Amino acid sequence: MLITVSAQGEADFRRLQEAVDSVARDVQEPVTIRIRPGIYEEKVTVPASAPPILLLGEDRDRTVLTWSDNAHTLGPDGAPLGTFRTGTLNIFASRFTVENMTVRNDSGPGTGQAVAAFVDADQAVFRRVRLMGDQDTLYTGNGKQYYGECYIEGDVDYIFGPATAVFDRCQLHSKRSRGYITAASTPEGTAFGYVFLDCEITGGEGVSDVYLGRPWRPFAHVAFIRTKIDGSITPEGWHNWGQPERETTSRYEEYGSTGIGGGTHKRVDWSRQLTAEEAAQFRILPILDGWHPEGY
Template sequence: MGRRAAVLITVSVQGDADFSRLQDAVDSIAKEGGAPATIRIKPGVYEEKVTIPATAPPILLLGEDRDRTILTWSDNAHTLGADGQPLGTFRSGTLNVFAESFTAENLTIRNASGPGTGQAVAAFVDAGRAVFRRVALLGDQDTLYTGKGMQYYNDCYIEGDVDYIFGAATAVFDRCRLHNKRSRGYITAASTPEGTAFGYVFLDCEITSGEGVRDVYLGRPWRPYAHVAFIRTRMDRSVAQEGWHNWGQPDREETSRYEEYASAGPGADAKSRVPWSRQLSDEEAAAYRIIEIFGGWHPEGY
């Protein structure tokens, strides 16, 4: 039996497309065993909460312009669900991905709940293999959840304040910009499973911040075996000189793996880092190649 032809669907809030709502477009093709689908999203503000179910075929959400193609919702952990109970962190996402294969390009995904409202996820990614290219992820606390599998972020903009990249997946952030919105925050809260070679790897990224933002930690271990590596990352002065935080649990200093290599900028002073983090050697850093990190899978063309 030959391979089924790919499906192309268009979405526009102006109504000049197959669908005006993104979720309706997803629902139209989200059937187990279906053909791969591209959902082309025309510029506009899509005010809806979207779920890509586990039964969905490989889907590409393709925006035309990242700055003008915006998916936004404002649930947070305290928002009451249909059952009258708070949603909690894991049901607060604007975009929720459970499919085995998923790609998003050229759009903005925003949780507009606002600062001080608690955990409020923009993208909840619990997929087998997920790719985000030229995507902006906007939020405050817990902006991006990386639940499982292998995830690749290329040329993305990710902002937040507390634990704004968190989860257990093996994830590569390739030439991304991380933006710290407030002082005394944390960029990552990894929960890498024990025995997993790679958790979060940041390659050739940049860390920026709002005016006057200071004392932001590169990470703290959500679970004991957290692994995070910053490779050739430019860090502004918002990064705390000690770099890493133990989350008030000194025993995690023995099990967490926090690494850096050839970072630059005023926030990258290796001599000031906590002694339980480490600077990689040239030989060690050379092993941090995408194809090695992902065990043979390369997301190019995915």
């Protein structure tokens, strides 16, 4: 089933939420929602009742979904939204895919937590998507998730949450100094948290002293495998969030880091450098427990 969306009106719908609503309750078959280039200023929610949906943008840079809620924005009830209600794109449906578009939270720096993509869904796939924001850009909720060839930017904890998530050939771009890329909250006993495969880390002009991550919860797991790292990353690499006891429970790992920031001899002693044999176990299918993200 194919549905088209165009902000200019030459399609089935002008607004993306209207297109999602048209299939969320009554359609069982997979649906492709093709989005023509334009600026879509709206907050979009894909409910758990929706069938498998592919949001297919025609041009990654010119197909833009944007909104500007932050944690201090007042909701309909008059109370601040808090972090988890700030998302521009909010995904609760399993087997959801988005390709070739930009999702942005335009709240701006210094406004607090402001999520661009809130993904609380199993078997969620993002391919060639730009996720843009400042603090808390991408929330990865429960389930298995895959991000392929994506660009993700932010400043503080801009990838956070409990999901088992593979980031495959992505660019992570830090916008300010003394920030943090990841804030994983991997549940205890979970084999994999965040795994970055063949990614690149960059920083804006003059950005420095950025940490690879800090543990939002005690059993955070993050692994960077064959990552090209520029000079924005601090030599010690990881931060304990002011809670030394988490140094014994968090699992922070690297293998084959390269670039100016890829030197590991000054990394904190509670992180690990994997052996070649250990790194070979970090493959997409085993990480995702047999689920193949190319199937959607």
